[in-house]
Amino acid sequence: MSSIRIAGAQSISVAGNIAANVQTHLEFIAAARLAHVNLLVFPELSLCGYELPMLQACVLRADDSRLAALREMAFEAKMTVVVGAPVFNGAGMPPAIGAITFFPDRTHSIYQKQHLHPGEEIFASKGDVVSNNSPLHGESYSLAICADTAHETHAENAAKSGATLYLAGVLVSEAGYAADSAKMQQYATSHQLGVLMANHGGPSGGYASAGKSAFWAPGGKLVVQAPATGNALVVASHDSGTWSGEAISIDY
Numbered sequence: 001m002s003s004i005r006i007a008g009a010q011s012i013s014v015a016g017n018i019a020a021n022v023q024t025h026l027e028f029i030a031a032a033r034l035a036h037v038n039l040l041v042f043p044e045l046s047l048c049g050y051e052l053p054m055l056q057a058c059v060l061r062a063d064d065s066r067l068a069a070l071r072e073m074a075f076e077a078k079m080t081v082v083v084g085a086p087v088f089n090g091a092g093m094p095p096a097i098g099a100i101t102f103f104p105d106r107t108h109s110i111y112q113k114q115h116l117h118p119g120e121e122i123f124a125s126k127g128d129v130v131s132n133n134s135p136l137h138g139e140s141y142s143l144a145i146c147a148d149t150a151h152e153t154h155a156e157n158a159a160k161s162g163a164t165l166y167l168a169g170v171l172v173s174e175a176g177y178a179a180d181s182a183k184m185q186q187y188a189t190s191h192q193l194g195v196l197m198a199n200h201g202g203p204s205g206g207y208a209s210a211g212k213s214a215f216w217a218p219g220g221k222l223v224v225q226a227p228a229t230g231n232a233l234v235v236a237s238h239d240s241g242t243w244s245g246e247a248i249s250i251d252y
Contacts, residue, residue, distance in 0.1 A: 004137040007037045008198030010213040010232040013049035027252040033077040041198045046084035050205035052123040055086040062108040074102040094125045113145040141165035159191035166193040177210035189220030217243040
């Protein structure tokens with residue numbers, strides 16, 4: 001049986017302030033390292049906030065010098081770290097809403113959001129449809145970004161391609177949380193996926209985030225959920241065939 005510890009970083013972003021948000025990310029990675037986490041996922045657009053008019057000004061590449069400390073800490077902690085940022089999507093195109101993954105061997109990958117929320121198309125472009133499965137400690141995970149999870153085919157395709165974990169960085173408001181979390185649980189049930197939702201810990205882009213980041217085990221059982229908003233690390237552990245979890249408050 002595989003043994004793995006994954007976590008959602010329920011962080012709070014400062015609008016458009018990449019330097020400040022990098023520091024927040026470093027605090028979360030340090031806390032995750034103490035919790036022996038193998039993979040850490042941040043919310044949608046965590047490095048700039050869900051600030052659609054700012055996306056173009058906040059475009060980041062994986063090798064951007066401003067992200068050097070994140071790359072180095074992922075290496076030092078031997079942790080896979082997934083951060084949210086607008087990313088380049090071709091000349092003359094608006095940026096894509098991306099998830100940049102830093103691996104412990106100093107390599108990286110970029111996933112681009114496939115399904116845009118109404119209104120996002122003014123500021124962002126869709127990513128190319130590609131499989132984004134990656135192996136980790138006997139599991140295989142597939143990434144999703146917010147509105148991707150509103151389309152069951154996205155989770156279904158992840159499962160069909162061999163993923164055992166479906167990891168989503170999101171911005172989900174209080175008004176949308178009940179419906180969105182029910183979908184996540186449904187995917188865990190119907191596609192036998194472990195489903196992680198990393199939500200913002202505070203307001204962003206004019207939306208009041210619900211927080212309540214969570215993990216559902218394959219079969220649909222809610223394993224762990226942050227109690228509310230605020231900085232928190234939601235950790236899910238798989239050992240000897242059993243999932244367990246804990247929510248850790250982060251103070252810095």
